[in-house]
Amino acid sequence: MSERAVILPDVFAVDADLDAEFEIRLRESSTLAFRVAYSVLRHREDAEDVAQDAFAKAYGNFRQLRDRDRFRAWLVRLTWRLALDRRRSDLRRAARERDGVQAETLPAHAASGRERAYSLWEAIDALPEKLRLVVVLSGIEGHNATEVAQLLGVAAGTVKSRMNTARRRIREHLQCAMSNR
């Protein structure tokens, strides 16, 4: 009895510390996870669902995460994968993406800018996954090349190189799209 009485508070104390730490990570990274999911799904509710799933999974494995400073990188990859899975599994995604771009992506733009934004998303979607992830993470929360490199676990030079390639392809896509209209 005494052994149980001694051990249990220690276990609860560890769990409380873990929960407190996770709460800090949650506050720091909730918008990041949502935007990563949104960049794939282009639908607010779906992106929130996926981000929730990602945090739930992250919490389940948080204890096993040795380097807690890698949490954001870990969360980004997890969310990205979950969002891609969600997108693949939803055959109705294409129609909703079109609606989502028109209804949600461009609240800050004038109606004349909608076509432009739609073309931008088309160009981003057409990128290979490595380039697309760099573009998305660079566009979220003003991440610079070093921060994106940390999130992806690659060198900063690799991020810059990929970003340059991505910009060139997006620019070509946009020019092609605009000249065809």
Added chain:
Amino acid sequence: MRDVEPMTDAALDREITDALAIDPSPEFTARVRQRVSRERRSPALRWEAFGAVAAVAVIALYLVGVSPTRRASSPLVARSISAVVTTPRIAPGIVLATDDAPRSSVPSTIDTTVLVDEREARATRELISGVVSGRVDLAPLLNTTASAQAFLDVVPIRESDPPASSWSPPVGTIETGVPQ
């Protein structure tokens, strides 16, 4: 005329940033916290559920398969004596259950208690008591088939016995049944 001039890197980056500047709903973080708290509780619930299922399984095993008293209290099922055990024939149409019946073919896992229907057991007891007391003479029955049929009339099955429709058809092999 559309503007198709190339964009600068900064302009393109700004455009991408604007496209991604979507914030989650105000309730999003609260919903995530709820979800995480559910995840927090679920391991404990899983263990509780596992314990409950294990307890139910143990009780069910005890009641259904292990307890001999439960098995003994199950209702009697009428079976033909020929379906229960092979016994030496005294006369055509008459079979008796005896301890001398061959049991070598009975699997060891099967309860080898010989089961006799109540009516047949009563008839057999009357036959034996009749032979012992001298009321029944078996000598003629051993000689002719016709007299064997006559012997059957010595120990008739009474009308008060259960109807024949409650009997199982004989399968011709040794089976287990309800101990008497």
